[in-house]
Amino acid sequence: MNDFKKHIKQGLDKDIRLDGRKPMDYREVSLQNDTSKNAEGSATVKIGNTEVIVGVKFELGKPYPDKPDEGTIMVGAEFLPMANPEFEPGPPTIDAIEVARVTDRGIRESKAMDFKKLCISAGEKCWIISIDICTINDEGNLFDASALAAIAAIKNAKFPSLKEDGSPDYKKLSSKKLELKFTPVSVTVYKIGDKFIVDPTIEEQKVYDSRLTVATMEDGRLCAMQKGGEMPLTIEEIDKMVEIATEKGKMLRKFLG
Amino acid sequence: MTIKRPDKRKIDELRPIEAKAGVIKRADGSGWFKIGNTVAYAAVYGPKATHLRFLKSPDKGNLRCHYNMMPFSGAGDRVRPGGSRRSKEISKVMEDALSPVLNLDNFPNSIVEVYVELSQTDAGTRCAGICAASIALADAGIPMKDLVCAVAVGSIKGEVVIDLSKEEEDIGDAVDIPIAVIPSTGKITLLQMDGILKREDLKKALELGKAASSKIYEVQKKALKDKFKGGESK
Numbered sequence: 504m505n506d507f508k509k510h511i512k513q514g515l516d517k518d519i520r521l522d523g524r525k526p527m528d529y530r531e532v533s534l535q536n537d538t539s540k541n542a543e544g545s546a547t548v549k550i551g552n553t554e555v556i557v558g559v560k561f562e563l564g565k566p567y568p569d570k571p572d573e574g575t576i577m578v579g580a581e582f583l584p585m586a587n588p589e590f591e592p593g594p595p596t597i598d599a600i601e602v603a604r605v606t607d608r609g610i611r612e613s614k615a616m617d618f619k620k621l622c623i624s625a626g627e628k629c630w631i632i633s634i635d636i637c638t639i640n641d642e643g644n645l646f647d648a649s650a651l652a653a654i655a656a657i658k659n660a661k662f663p664s665l666k667e668d669g670s671p672d673y674k675k676l677s678s679k680k681l682e683l684k685f686t687p688v689s690v691t692v693y694k695i696g697d698k699f700i701v702d703p704t705i706e707e708q709k710v711y712d713s714r715l716t717v718a719t720m721e722d723g724r725l726c727a728m729q730k731g732g733e734m735p736l737t738i739e740e741i742d743k744m745v746e747i748a749t750e751k752g753k754m755l756r757k758f759l760g
Numbered sequence: 761m762t763i764k765r766p767d768k769r770k771i772d773e774l775r776p777i778e779a780k781a782g783v784i785k786r787a788d789g790s791g792w793f794k795i796g797n798t799v800a801y802a803a804v805y806g807p808k809a810t811h812l813r814f815l816k817s818p819d820k821g822n823l824r825c826h827y828n829m830m831p832f833s834g835a836g837d838r839v840r841p842g843g844s845r846r847s848k849e850i851s852k853v854m855e856d857a858l859s860p861v862l863n864l865d866n867f868p869n870s871i872v873e874v875y876v877e878l879s880q881t882d883a884g885t886r887c888a889g890i891c892a893a894s895i896a897l898a899d900a901g902i903p904m905k906d907l908v909c910a911v912a913v914g915s916i917k918g919e920v921v922i923d924l925s926k927e928e929e930d931i932g933d934a935v936d937i938p939i940a941v942i943p944s945t946g947k948i949t950l951l952q953m954d955g956i957l958k959r960e961d962l963k964k965a966l967e968l969g970k971a972a973s974s975k976i977y978e979v980q981k982k983a984l985k986d987k988f989k990g991g992e993s994k
Contacts, residue, residue: 579831635830
């Protein structure tokens, strides 16, 4: 075990983290809506110094052959090299793909959005909604910041109106919003040694043993999960992590208004 | 003589400008520049070592810019992530626009990376990017002779104007001339032009841009001073 990890673990044994927080403390969270004017929906989330902007764009496309009466969503994450000296320009890395896919599942699997309402004409034309996550500053916990910003951006997104030729008029948004039956919120719980923490810093993210991202809905049901890290978890540990994620999810959901 | 601009600005009137320094804490230096509805972030990393031989010079450090529009930043369709020919070209002209004020003689074999990201666009993105990058380079403590101020000049309906919006750029015969100026010398470090223009109008447009650069300069300097007010470093 490296000395740095030992140092973090010794702190956790006394319930204290390198930046002075308790294991279950989030840094200050803030959410601002409509932070990019040309997007049909957008939001910026800050957790401590970590900052993520998410924009939603509507495009017309063809439904998938196996679901001819449904539109779809597409979540992408750009780990912009401006946000972290370790990020490089180029195609998305596996870490960015994981954040995008975990965020996607949190939204998709909650069935919060009725994809049938995104269909304009069956088998022919539907809305494809791109939800793009861009990092501005990464000081840890991109998972939770991305998911929260994504759901906020979806909540404030408005459909573009259609021109006479059927193409979208991005300059004139309609008053129609994307309906969400639930608001799924993701919380990632990290395990370092035998302790749990939430909202990790970069340093903590470098030494964790395992993590579990849990997306929960307001009724307490779970809608998506992802385990990461090299160490295995017991059923009891998973249950405890889900309990923490549910509790912290309630706190994060308040920012969505 | 004077034409009506869609947003009722005078021909030599810039859109509202705001700027900040130190907005990206992970970076060695950063800047944020907003002109009208165009918003640019810039982050500087370096000077640092590079293993890429073609980027190294044994006599001085090199500047490398990366220009990118966020996928949702454009007025029309989503911008596909990943570089385009356009973004590569803009990155190149940004390097040429900023290099003349940098002194990287003491950093041989190293590079300074500048990442420019547009979160919202309404024309003039490369100019906003250069303004943000210039703040970021100064914030990073890179030795500089001066800042660089950039703005688009051009003409609409045959009249010379400054700081064209997207709506103005889309007018049939609009001419777009992004320029960058070193305020202390008045010399021009970026010059591109799209459209048809008379020689005397070009001169007029460049004079207009040079005059406006002093206003941009003040906003950039204020952003830097605000960050370091009271001796606070970061």
